[in-house]
Amino acid sequence: MELRHLQHFVAVAEDQHFTRAAERLMVSQSGLSASIRALERELRAPLFVRTTRRVTLTEAGRALLAEAERILAQVRAAHEAVAAVQGVVRGTLAVGTEQCIAGVHVAGLLAAFRRRHPDVEIRLRQSGSGALAEEVAAGRLDLAFAYRTQADSDQLRSAPLACEPMYVLCHPDHRLADAAAALTPADVSDEVFVDFHPDWGPRRATDAAFAVAGARRTVALEVNDVHSLLDLVDENLGIAVVPRHFRHKREALTALPLKGTGEVVYETVALLPPPEATSPAARALMALLDAEGG
Structure with missing residues (x-):
């Protein structure tokens, strides 16, 4: 199983359209279709239901999507870890947050992070706390600022931010x-x-x-x-x-x-993956948050 096959599969799953996914990946539509067919042959299962307007995931496709996203996140983290050893924080920092979260000024924190780490591409998603927790656990977000929704687990840990009545x-x-x-x-x-x-x-x-x-x-x-x-x-x-x-x-x-x-009470936390899966960019952001809080 090749990484590019997984990357192509995730792109089609996200866009629900082969043409749009091919344009985003900057590959030919025929090449993208061939990549998906190769993956389906290897797994011996159809991954998409194709119609004239869009494609949707089959049950096998939904099962693969979560694992594919996790694998790609781990590969990205490995690249970023090597760069960090070389003294460079780069790559992508995907952050999630609720609106007006207590305990952190998200815009100011991200601006300070960009000044220190200009080679990192920042992506921000705003959503509810439950959805954010799922995104971090699945590897789609590097960290999120949210309301505490659950106890720490093998896939998710939390760092306290604020507690209010x-x-x-x-x-x-x-x-x-x-x-x-x-x-x-x-x-x-x-x-x-x-x-x-x-x-x-x-x-x-x-x-x-x-x-x-x-x-x-x-x-x-x-x-x-x-x-x-x-x-x-x-x-x-x-x-x-x-x-x-x-x-x-x-x-x-x-x-x-x-x-x-x-x-x-209203308790807010930073949601993170386990330490070994936390990206260098996420660690750098948390270090900056700790420094500003101190």
Whole structure:
């Protein structure tokens, strides 16, 4: 099995189209098709279902994709490790993050990294914490900044970034704005809620807090970005439960502590593969983060 066959297979799987994959790889479409056929003959299984508009993975193709991505990530890491021994950090740094993650200023960190390591190509993906964890474990991301979603495993480890309590955010004219003390989930469970999609860290922390308190709520307004959430609360269309640092993003809104949630907090981490699989670029980024934090 040749590496170029795996590279061609992954490209077709990502683009779901032979012509687009061939253009991206800068190879002929006939050569790409021949490469895929050779791989299918070697594995004795069809990898794609071909139609006139696109191609989709077969069950065998889906099984191969995860392993192929992991193998290619390991090969890339090997090249970068040799370069690092020679005193050069180069290659690609693929970073994932949630929006407005606590404990790290992602844009500033990446800018500082680029100044120190101009030969490294930086790629950034924004997504929910669950998806980011899967991307790091599969080798598609070098590291990610996310909400802690699981314990460390053989494929994933975490480095703590920040830990914050949750706050209720509401319009100054909302009835809750006059509360003289912290609120509990039971106090607000009947309100109209604005919140993020279920894979987002703040949503996961809020769901966990209400579950611990035995309170139920309904999310009526679901968004996928911070500014939309703040705009909806600012128009008094609902309330939100958010990490503490969100309260500084819209000073006109009222922020009240949420209590009665047991040990549930908003905890952010850097998600990384095992040490032996961590790329030199990812190690350099974490070293820079540690230095800035110190």
